[in-house]
Amino acid sequence: MFLSIDQISIRYPRAVAAAVNAVSLHLGPGQLGVMIGPSGSGKTTLLRAIAGLEQPERGSIFLDQQMLDGPQVRIAAEQRRIGMVFQDFALFPHLNVAENIGFGLRDGPYAQRIQRARRVAEMLALVGLEGQQQKYPHQLSGGQQQRVALARALAPQPRLLLLDEPFSSLDIELRERLAYDVREILKLARITALMVTHDQMEAFAIGDVVGVMQHGQLEQWDSPYQLYHRPASRFVADFIGHGVFVPGVPRRTEAGTVMATPLGDLHDIIDENAHAAPQTYDILLRSDDVLHDDASPFKAKVLRKSFRGADFLYTLQLADGQQLLSLVPSHHNHDIGEWIGIRLDVSHVVAFPQ
16 A cells, blocks of 8 residues: 555644544555545544654554654654645745746756756646746636645655645635546546545545544545445444434345335345344435335425425425435425425445444
8 A cells, every 4th residue: 555554543732532543544556535524523633644744642654665653753744755735725925826836846856947847837737727827826716726736736746645625715616626627637647645625525526535534533434435325334324425314123024134114114234133133223314215206105294495406405204203305306396395205215225223
């Protein structure tokens, strides 16, 4: 693995709990990793430790087979060859685009002016800002400023790129578009990167692998698909995507063990021990698991609806008071208070013991 973090723990002075508690993760060469989680979960602290700005109290960090932190080993931040992109872009207002990108190229292979100019031109082409080199940061849009910050971080050819909430100051539409652009840029640059964000859509758009943190611990480190469809803990299931939990009780049938729910039986049991005892489980139902079907015997009342253009996100309530979420094409425009038919379409069951 290119980046290997093994049992890293970080505790701030006078803090009761560790900011990062025994976290381990790995990134292969050219992989893009993203950390998400609530505020204060330890995401940025972990990023700062990798950069050399925080010192772990235990554990080790390896980058390209070099130990950066470990027993009796600590490589200074400036010697790690790690680039960083910050929330506020941190561009120099008195320098133009070319000067901002070339700021960190005074030494090494780009010490000569002609070599430095060639590298700046390469970075401008990579981030799609050809012809903008003479402009100053205040003359650029927020998305263009972010591209300059990315180009500046990539220019010295870092071994690893760290991005701390890089789109937080941008509007939602621009953030979504720029997230896909940044992934393409990083893939073209063949750079290994780790990003921190609060936005799940950004995480899914950029990350080959995504980690969910809570209270300083890494709950799951997995592909976006696995996080959504196979959450490793109830917290991950609740944190990722739109979903609710409904009660389910395993029972045996001639066809095997099924999970009985208020909306009928589910047949694919992920928890192989679910049939071991007649206990109640919480079954995760995503909004795309609950389909609108007028022919269904199961009815639900529309409590709320959120128009999203192509679809509605309905909040529904069963007769027993159980609430559900359902993503329905927007041509099914139902009124608040209306009862509609629904059915489940669940490819696999995610169950957690109550």
